[in-house]
Amino acid sequence: xxxxxxxxxxxxxxxxxxxxxxxxxxxxxxxxxxxxxxxxxxxxxxxxxxxxxxxxxxxxxxxxxxxxxxxxxxxxxxxxxxxxxxxxxxxxxxxxxxxxxxxxxxxxxxxxxxxxxxxxxxxxxxxxxxxxxxxxxxxxxxxxxxxxxxxxxxxxxxxxxxxxxxxxxxxxxxxxxxxxxxxxxxxxxxxxxxxxxxxxxxxxxxxxxxxxxxxxxxxxxxxxxxxxxxxxxxxxxxxxxxxxxxxxxxxxxxxxxxxxxxxxxxx
Numbered sequence: 133x134x135x136x137x138x139x140x141x142x143x144x145x146x147x148x149x150x151x152x153x154x155x156x157x158x159x160x161x162x163x164x165x166x167x168x169x170x171x172x173x174x175x176x177x178x179x180x181x182x183x184x185x186x187x188x189x190x191x192x193x194x195x196x197x198x199x200x201x202x203x204x205x206x207x208x209x210x211x212x213x214x215x216x217x218x219x220x221x222x223x224x225x226x227x228x229x230x231x232x233x234x235x236x237x238x239x240x241x242x243x244x245x246x247x248x249x250x251x252x253x254x255x256x257x258x259x260x261x262x263x264x265x266x267x268x269x270x271x272x273x274x275x276x277x278x279x280x281x282x283x284x285x286x287x288x289x290x291x292x293x294x295x296x297x298x299x300x301x302x303x304x305x306x307x308x309x310x311x312x313x314x315x316x317x318x319x320x321x322x323x324x325x326x327x328x329x330x331x332x333x334x335x336x337x338x339x340x341x342x343x344x345x346x347x348x349x350x351x352x353x354x355x356x357x358x359x360x361x362x363x364x365x366x367x368x369x370x371x372x373x374x375x376x377x378x379x380x381x382x383x384x385x386x387x388x389x390x391x392x393x394x395x396x397x398x399x
Contacts, residue, residue: 140214148352154182163189191240220322237281256300302364309374310345330398
Protein backbone atom coordinates (compact mmCIF):
# COMPACT_ATOMS: atom_id res chain seq x y z
CA UNK A 133 0.00 0.00 0.00
CA UNK A 134 1.15 3.53 -0.77
CA UNK A 135 2.39 5.33 2.36
CA UNK A 136 2.18 9.08 2.80
CA UNK A 137 3.42 11.46 5.48
CA UNK A 138 1.38 14.65 5.77
CA UNK A 139 2.58 17.35 8.18
CA UNK A 140 0.49 19.98 9.91
CA UNK A 141 -2.78 18.04 9.96
CA UNK A 142 -4.54 19.34 13.07
CA UNK A 143 -6.68 21.68 10.95
CA UNK A 144 -7.19 23.28 7.56
CA UNK A 145 -5.55 22.05 4.39
CA UNK A 146 -3.46 19.43 6.20
CA UNK A 147 -6.48 17.87 7.91
CA UNK A 148 -8.46 17.58 4.69
CA UNK A 149 -5.44 16.35 2.74
CA UNK A 150 -4.77 13.55 5.23
CA UNK A 151 -8.39 12.41 5.26
CA UNK A 152 -8.74 12.77 1.48
CA UNK A 153 -5.64 10.70 0.77
CA UNK A 154 -6.89 8.00 3.15
CA UNK A 155 -10.20 7.95 1.30
CA UNK A 156 -8.24 7.20 -1.86
CA UNK A 157 -6.65 4.15 -0.30
CA UNK A 158 -3.37 5.71 0.82
CA UNK A 159 -1.96 4.73 4.22
CA UNK A 160 -1.51 8.12 5.88
CA UNK A 161 0.82 9.13 8.70
CA UNK A 162 -0.73 12.41 9.83
CA UNK A 163 1.56 14.52 12.00
CA UNK A 164 0.51 17.15 14.51
CA UNK A 165 2.62 19.32 16.76
CA UNK A 166 0.34 18.73 19.75
CA UNK A 167 -1.68 15.47 19.87
CA UNK A 168 -4.07 17.12 22.32
CA UNK A 169 -5.22 19.32 19.42
CA UNK A 170 -5.92 16.41 17.07
CA UNK A 171 -9.56 15.92 18.03
CA UNK A 172 -10.86 17.62 14.88
CA UNK A 173 -8.62 15.38 12.79
CA UNK A 174 -9.80 12.24 14.56
CA UNK A 175 -13.41 13.32 14.16
CA UNK A 176 -12.98 14.05 10.45
CA UNK A 177 -11.36 10.66 9.88
CA UNK A 178 -14.15 8.91 11.76
CA UNK A 179 -16.83 10.75 9.79
CA UNK A 180 -15.10 9.77 6.55
CA UNK A 181 -14.78 6.15 7.65
CA UNK A 182 -10.99 6.05 7.37
CA UNK A 183 -8.10 5.36 9.70
CA UNK A 184 -5.08 7.59 10.14
CA UNK A 185 -1.79 6.95 11.89
CA UNK A 186 -1.67 10.17 13.93
CA UNK A 187 1.78 10.98 15.32
CA UNK A 188 3.31 13.90 17.16
CA UNK A 189 5.94 15.85 15.27
CA UNK A 190 7.45 19.25 15.85
CA UNK A 191 8.73 19.75 12.33
CA UNK A 192 11.61 21.97 13.46
CA UNK A 193 13.00 19.10 15.58
CA UNK A 194 15.48 17.42 13.23
CA UNK A 195 15.94 14.30 15.36
CA UNK A 196 12.20 13.82 15.78
CA UNK A 197 11.77 14.04 12.01
CA UNK A 198 14.50 11.47 11.48
CA UNK A 199 12.97 9.12 14.04
CA UNK A 200 9.56 9.42 12.39
CA UNK A 201 10.81 8.57 8.90
CA UNK A 202 12.78 5.62 10.24
CA UNK A 203 9.78 4.35 12.23
CA UNK A 204 7.09 4.46 9.55
CA UNK A 205 8.99 2.68 6.81
CA UNK A 206 9.30 3.43 3.08
CA UNK A 207 7.60 6.73 2.29
CA UNK A 208 5.97 7.02 -1.15
CA UNK A 209 4.42 10.47 -0.74
CA UNK A 210 5.57 13.37 1.41
CA UNK A 211 3.25 16.34 1.81
CA UNK A 212 5.03 19.25 3.49
CA UNK A 213 2.11 21.28 4.79
CA UNK A 214 3.06 22.53 8.26
CA UNK A 215 3.73 26.26 8.35
CA UNK A 216 3.48 29.46 10.32
CA UNK A 217 2.98 33.13 9.53
CA UNK A 218 4.06 36.53 10.79
CA UNK A 219 2.81 40.06 10.16
CA UNK A 220 5.52 42.70 10.25
CA UNK A 221 7.85 44.63 8.00
CA UNK A 222 11.59 44.17 8.31
CA UNK A 223 12.28 46.99 10.77
CA UNK A 224 9.68 45.51 13.13
CA UNK A 225 11.03 41.97 13.03
CA UNK A 226 13.70 40.52 15.29
CA UNK A 227 16.34 38.06 14.16
CA UNK A 228 14.52 35.44 16.23
CA UNK A 229 11.26 36.03 14.35
CA UNK A 230 13.02 35.83 11.00
CA UNK A 231 14.66 32.58 12.10
CA UNK A 232 11.35 31.12 13.29
CA UNK A 233 9.84 31.61 9.85
CA UNK A 234 12.83 30.03 8.15
CA UNK A 235 12.93 27.10 10.58
CA UNK A 236 9.28 26.15 10.07
CA UNK A 237 8.58 27.10 6.47
CA UNK A 238 11.94 26.35 4.88
CA UNK A 239 14.53 24.46 6.91
CA UNK A 240 12.13 21.86 8.34
CA UNK A 241 10.80 21.20 4.84
CA UNK A 242 14.34 20.77 3.53
CA UNK A 243 15.26 18.36 6.33
CA UNK A 244 12.18 16.17 6.02
CA UNK A 245 12.49 16.05 2.25
CA UNK A 246 16.14 15.08 2.53
CA UNK A 247 15.20 12.24 4.88
CA UNK A 248 12.76 10.61 2.44
CA UNK A 249 14.87 11.08 -0.69
CA UNK A 250 17.27 8.12 -0.28
CA UNK A 251 14.46 5.58 -0.06
CA UNK A 252 12.57 7.13 -2.96
CA UNK A 253 15.72 7.26 -5.05
CA UNK A 254 16.55 3.62 -4.34
CA UNK A 255 13.01 2.52 -5.24
CA UNK A 256 13.01 4.93 -8.20
CA UNK A 257 9.60 6.19 -7.21
CA UNK A 258 8.20 8.97 -5.03
CA UNK A 259 6.17 12.13 -4.83
CA UNK A 260 7.11 15.24 -2.83
CA UNK A 261 4.44 17.92 -2.54
CA UNK A 262 5.08 21.14 -0.64
CA UNK A 263 2.30 23.57 0.22
CA UNK A 264 3.75 27.01 -0.25
CA UNK A 265 1.59 30.08 -0.96
CA UNK A 266 1.02 32.78 -3.52
CA UNK A 267 3.30 34.54 -1.02
CA UNK A 268 6.05 32.32 -2.40
CA UNK A 269 5.66 33.98 -5.79
CA UNK A 270 4.82 37.56 -4.83
CA UNK A 271 6.30 39.43 -1.88
CA UNK A 272 3.55 41.14 0.10
CA UNK A 273 3.66 44.12 2.49
CA UNK A 274 4.04 43.20 6.15
CA UNK A 275 4.66 39.58 5.18
CA UNK A 276 8.41 40.03 4.75
CA UNK A 277 9.59 37.04 6.79
CA UNK A 278 6.76 34.75 5.70
CA UNK A 279 7.15 35.48 2.00
CA UNK A 280 10.94 35.20 2.22
CA UNK A 281 10.64 31.71 3.69
CA UNK A 282 8.10 30.68 1.04
CA UNK A 283 10.26 32.11 -1.77
CA UNK A 284 13.14 30.08 -0.34
CA UNK A 285 11.26 26.80 -0.28
CA UNK A 286 9.96 27.32 -3.82
CA UNK A 287 13.52 27.94 -4.99
CA UNK A 288 14.67 24.81 -3.19
CA UNK A 289 12.00 22.63 -4.73
CA UNK A 290 12.38 24.07 -8.22
CA UNK A 291 16.13 23.42 -8.03
CA UNK A 292 15.62 19.89 -6.68
CA UNK A 293 12.97 18.80 -9.18
CA UNK A 294 15.12 18.21 -12.29
CA UNK A 295 17.85 16.49 -10.29
CA UNK A 296 15.60 13.82 -8.77
CA UNK A 297 13.27 13.37 -11.75
CA UNK A 298 15.53 10.77 -13.44
CA UNK A 299 15.13 8.66 -10.29
CA UNK A 300 11.36 8.58 -10.67
CA UNK A 301 10.72 11.25 -8.02
CA UNK A 302 8.22 13.98 -8.84
CA UNK A 303 8.45 17.30 -6.98
CA UNK A 304 5.53 19.73 -6.84
CA UNK A 305 4.55 22.92 -5.06
CA UNK A 306 0.97 23.98 -4.31
CA UNK A 307 0.17 27.69 -4.02
CA UNK A 308 -3.04 28.63 -2.20
CA UNK A 309 -4.30 32.19 -1.92
CA UNK A 310 -6.46 33.04 1.13
CA UNK A 311 -7.81 29.86 2.69
CA UNK A 312 -10.33 29.65 5.51
CA UNK A 313 -8.44 27.94 8.32
CA UNK A 314 -7.05 28.49 11.80
CA UNK A 315 -3.66 29.39 10.26
CA UNK A 316 -4.34 33.13 10.58
CA UNK A 317 -5.11 32.74 14.30
CA UNK A 318 -1.50 31.75 14.99
CA UNK A 319 0.10 34.57 13.01
CA UNK A 320 2.40 36.83 15.02
CA UNK A 321 1.58 40.55 14.62
CA UNK A 322 4.34 43.09 15.19
CA UNK A 323 3.83 46.31 17.14
CA UNK A 324 3.00 48.88 14.41
CA UNK A 325 5.14 51.85 15.52
CA UNK A 326 5.80 54.28 12.66
CA UNK A 327 4.13 51.92 10.21
CA UNK A 328 0.77 51.95 12.00
CA UNK A 329 -1.33 53.43 9.18
CA UNK A 330 0.18 51.21 6.51
CA UNK A 331 -0.05 48.11 8.67
CA UNK A 332 -3.70 48.78 9.47
CA UNK A 333 -4.47 49.26 5.78
CA UNK A 334 -2.85 45.93 5.06
CA UNK A 335 -4.69 44.17 7.90
CA UNK A 336 -8.02 45.61 6.75
CA UNK A 337 -7.41 44.29 3.26
CA UNK A 338 -6.32 40.91 4.60
CA UNK A 339 -9.46 40.66 6.75
CA UNK A 340 -11.63 41.33 3.70
CA UNK A 341 -9.71 38.74 1.72
CA UNK A 342 -10.06 36.05 4.36
CA UNK A 343 -13.75 36.85 4.76
CA UNK A 344 -14.14 35.43 1.25
CA UNK A 345 -11.45 32.79 1.54
CA UNK A 346 -11.39 29.48 -0.25
CA UNK A 347 -12.65 26.58 1.91
CA UNK A 348 -9.80 24.45 3.21
CA UNK A 349 -11.29 21.21 1.93
CA UNK A 350 -11.45 22.68 -1.57
CA UNK A 351 -7.80 23.78 -1.42
CA UNK A 352 -6.86 20.32 -0.15
CA UNK A 353 -8.30 18.75 -3.30
CA UNK A 354 -5.49 20.36 -5.29
CA UNK A 355 -2.88 19.02 -2.87
CA UNK A 356 -4.38 15.54 -3.15
CA UNK A 357 -4.39 15.77 -6.94
CA UNK A 358 -0.75 16.86 -6.96
CA UNK A 359 0.11 13.90 -4.72
CA UNK A 360 -1.76 11.24 -6.68
CA UNK A 361 -2.10 12.32 -10.30
CA UNK A 362 -0.70 10.24 -13.15
CA UNK A 363 0.24 13.49 -14.88
CA UNK A 364 2.34 15.41 -12.32
CA UNK A 365 3.57 18.95 -12.79
CA UNK A 366 5.72 21.27 -10.73
CA UNK A 367 3.44 24.23 -9.97
CA UNK A 368 -0.20 24.10 -8.87
CA UNK A 369 -2.60 26.79 -7.67
CA UNK A 370 -5.67 25.93 -5.59
CA UNK A 371 -8.12 28.53 -6.96
CA UNK A 372 -8.73 30.98 -9.77
CA UNK A 373 -7.76 33.77 -7.36
CA UNK A 374 -4.42 32.06 -6.79
CA UNK A 375 -3.93 31.61 -10.55
CA UNK A 376 -4.56 35.29 -11.22
CA UNK A 377 -2.36 36.52 -8.39
CA UNK A 378 0.59 34.18 -9.00
CA UNK A 379 0.38 35.02 -12.69
CA UNK A 380 1.15 38.65 -11.91
CA UNK A 381 4.67 37.72 -10.93
CA UNK A 382 5.37 34.84 -13.25
CA UNK A 383 4.68 37.03 -16.30
CA UNK A 384 6.09 40.27 -14.82
CA UNK A 385 9.69 40.34 -15.99
CA UNK A 386 10.43 43.87 -14.73
CA UNK A 387 8.58 43.53 -11.40
CA UNK A 388 6.64 46.76 -12.00
CA UNK A 389 3.18 45.18 -12.17
CA UNK A 390 3.58 43.42 -8.83
CA UNK A 391 4.77 46.55 -7.02
CA UNK A 392 1.96 48.58 -8.55
CA UNK A 393 -0.61 46.14 -7.16
CA UNK A 394 0.88 45.61 -3.70
CA UNK A 395 1.64 49.32 -3.13
CA UNK A 396 -2.10 49.95 -3.21
CA UNK A 397 -2.54 47.60 -0.26
CA UNK A 398 -0.84 50.00 2.15
CA UNK A 399 -2.24 53.33 0.94
